[in-house]
Amino acid sequence: MRASPLARRPRVAALVASVSIAGLLATGAAVAANAVVPARTSAGTAAADLSAAALTWSDEFNGAAGAAPDATKWNHETGAGGWGNGELQNYTTSRNNSALDGNGNLVITARREADGGYTSARMTTKGKYQPQYGRIESRIKIARGQGIWPAFWMLGGQFPGTPWPNSGEIDIMENVGKEPHRVHGTLHGPGYSGAGGIGAAYTHPQGWSFADDFHTFAIDWSPDRISWSVDGTVYQTRTPADVPGTWVYNQQFFMILNLAVGGAWPGYPDGTTQFPQQMVVDYVRVYDGTGGSGGTRTGTVTASNGLCLDVAGASTANETPIQLAHCNGNAAQSWTFAGDGSVRALGKCLDVAGAGTAAGTRVQLYDCNGTGAQRWTHDGSTGALRNPNSGRCLQPAGRVQSDGTRTEIANCDGSSVQRWRIP
Missing domain, CATH: 2.60.120.200 (Jelly Rolls)
Structure with missing residues (x-):
């Protein structure tokens, strides 16, 4: 290949x-x-x-x-x-x-x-x-x-x-x-x-x-x-x-x-x-070369318009939607980028629903399981959060950056709606 x-x-x-x-x-x-x-x-x-x-x-x-x-x-x-x-x-x-x-x-x-x-x-x-x-x-x-x-x-x-x-x-x-x-x-x-x-x-x-x-x-x-x-x-x-x-x-x-x-x-x-x-x-x-922190980074994930990546309702239930929301500093907006490539909040992982690979598949919170549906990479030049399993990037559904908009994976295009600032 x-x-x-x-x-x-x-x-x-x-x-x-x-x-x-x-x-x-x-x-x-x-x-x-x-x-x-x-x-x-x-x-x-x-x-x-x-x-x-x-x-x-x-x-x-x-x-x-x-x-x-x-x-x-x-x-x-x-x-x-x-x-x-x-x-x-x-x-x-x-x-x-x-x-x-x-x-x-x-x-x-x-x-x-x-x-x-x-x-x-x-x-x-x-x-x-x-x-x-x-x-x-x-x-x-x-x-x-x-x-x-x-x-x-x-x-x-x-x-x-x-x-x-x-x-x-x-x-x-x-x-x-x-x-x-x-x-x-x-x-x-x-x-x-x-x-x-x-x-x-x-x-x-x-x-x-x-x-x-x-x-x-x-x-x-x-x-x-x-x-x-x-x-x-x-x-x-x-x-x-x-x-x-x-x-x-x-x-x-x-x-x-x-x-x-x-x-x-x-x-x-x-x-x-x-x-x-x-x-x-x-x-x-x-x-981990930092003496035991696991190579992790924790903080908010911010969209290009200043809204934060958020676990809807701060719920820890599997399949809870991930959305944009006004930044408030609570645990539902505190994301840990772990050494295994997962992105975690409230003890669970950012997950592509059903391990889907199609554009438009929703992104949710789910028990961490080590699968490709829970692996993410961040492109420092474009700001994109990419799921290598699907080859697609995180964005707000319908490309609408507003409070309460749910998230999905979509074709990576380098646009501002796919730009995220990470810890």
């Missing part, structure tokens, strides 16, 4: 090509020509910082051997077609390509099939969990070999409604098999995508292959700042001053795990490449 968000890795390799291997081994970090000189921390310091943060979401991949990944947390993207990079694999939903191993791990397996083609898996949290800020980390034993390309990364929650690269991309970890001792972290956004992605590389301190053992790959993400680390060592920090275009990372992103075969950047399998290859994931965890 998507091509352009991947059609850019050759530049990442080029960015680090000028860094000598000897220098990499001496410092334990490879830094691209345009990278921030990394601040380094010990693994112990990183662990101490993490202990102060609240775990807001995780998948520990516990389950029976051969079981499917948790469908309440992960989607499978499927298909072949090269994915914009000349890749060879066909992504499937088969347990041959993605399954739990019974030992607390997810195993993504790239296979060469009897017909000479390749299969693998690509999993995302789109519409199910889309964090904004915090520590995003995964403990992974990557695959190995020429033409093998494991990755743990993120795309802006409004993709594909907002096309790449305007949606933004955060590559937490990428490895190309021809460089077994090196991993990459990169940003792609408007004005610095494709050949101009902004990133750096990190080399194993002993020069060993990252496929030999598990390693923890993470970002620490806060407004206007992202830092990358491997096993607790921070090797790169980026801020808006580092990008030659717009900083698009103050919004929700969804996570992606995939194992690709071939492509312009990694090259293609050759006689040295052995199949099957496995990317083994011990866990994926998201921590």
Whole structure:
């Protein structure tokens, strides 16, 4: 389905090509020509910082051997077609390509099939969990070999409604098999995508292959700042001053795990490449970086004409309509934007009725259940509150901004009636 968000890795390799291997081994970090000189921390310091943060979401991949990944947390993207990079694999939903191993791990397996083609898996949290800020980390034993390309990364929650690269991309970890001792972290956004992605590389301190053992790959993400680390060592920090275009990372992103075969950047399998290859994931965890607040923001949600988003009658009953009302400061107008993408008031969630996707579907209060009907993203540039499950935006019914007007989802059009100021 998507091509352009991947059609850019050759530049990442080029960015680090000028860094000598000897220098990499001496410092334990490879830094691209345009990278921030990394601040380094010990693994112990990183662990101490993490202990102060609240775990807001995780998948520990516990389950029976051969079981499917948790469908309440992960989607499978499927298909072949090269994915914009000349890749060879066909992504499937088969347990041959993605399954739990019974030992607390997810195993993504790239296979060469009897017909000479390749299969693998690509999993995302789109519409199910889309964090904004915090520590995003995964403990992974990557695959190995020429033409093998494991990755743990993120795309802006409004993709594909907002096309790449305007949606933004955060590559937490990428490895190309021809460089077994090196991993990459990169940003792609408007004005610095494709050949101009902004990133750096990190080399194993002993020069060993990252496929030999598990390693923890993470970002620490806060407004206007992202830092990358491997096993607790921070090797790169980026801020808006580092990008030659717009900083698009103050919004929700969804996570992606995939194992690709071939492509312009990694090259293609050759006689040295052995199949099957496995990317083994011990866990994926998201921590609140604020010391336990859950990454939440609480306050009023205000329409462009100054009215407030309100729970009708301050009722806590399921299916209570959400409306516009004069702002009064009561609990029915106090909304919490939680780290799981939900928007909450009176202990319940802002919900698209019946998980509907059609324009005109009403918006209501309902018991929080973690479904896509209760996930919302806010576009800082247009002010839109978008439900990724439906691809539509919150607005007053009939586009009438008056006291008592109920709300609905509608085609996102960037108009003032779809503009909301959030806490």
